[in-house]
Amino acid sequence: MAKKSLKYSAELIAKWFLAHNRQVMAEEDAEYISNLKLQKLLYYAQGVYYAMKNKVLFDDEIMAWKHGPVVEDVYHDYKSNGANGIKFEDEFDFSKIDGETTEVLEEVYDYFGQYSAWKLRNMTHNEEPWKKTEMNDEINVDLIKEYFLREYIE
Template structure:
């Protein structure tokens, strides 16, 4: 199984350089869609309900302090991705890579996985929270999107 760093490195190789926030959100959307399409997690690391949307702490530790990330910033190995993982990533990137970090962040704020995690933690809009988003919430939300789109 790939790691979040492998996935992030793949995204940067295909569409980098980009901001750290945009990379976080593209990893999140890739994780969610892959969970539904392939019925398995894209990587073992989890997302937390931070103030600016879902963030994977392990990825954050690698880019902390950097705003713009070049394609070789993280040291992950995109070669670890299998065909299904690459296909999921390519579909998500085709659909979302044109969006800005701010647009992607705003989208996550309107979606149930992040909202539910924030509610569980009792966090207000700008409060810090390390409450994890659950795979059950992510799968439920993305399944509804896929079903609505007829995918």
């Protein structure tokens, strides 16, 4: 059974990815993150974090939608962008995320963020957590953890 996150919401983690991406864009050639890509980064962040730390990063449910894993509330926050990149202009206080968590998020961003939204979508479609879950149902977070322990965490 998943150990509850005491600190973070998926919304806060999503804002971290968007704010971090904004910083990266200022320093190098990078693109805005679309909602589709953001959803996949949240899924990978949850999986990597839970597998490494034995506790969930956020308590929000990850649902199995047509185009892969989705955190519904975060999806609705940014759906007005359509397939376009999200121009995140909010102030973000990076100190809201502790250093250990930031390290994991940076690793997720550096590894998975290099791929396009559609590449990430296709990757999730080939992964057990999404494949084993009925469409529009919650993906069991323990299934995500088990899969990430086997496939990503050595």
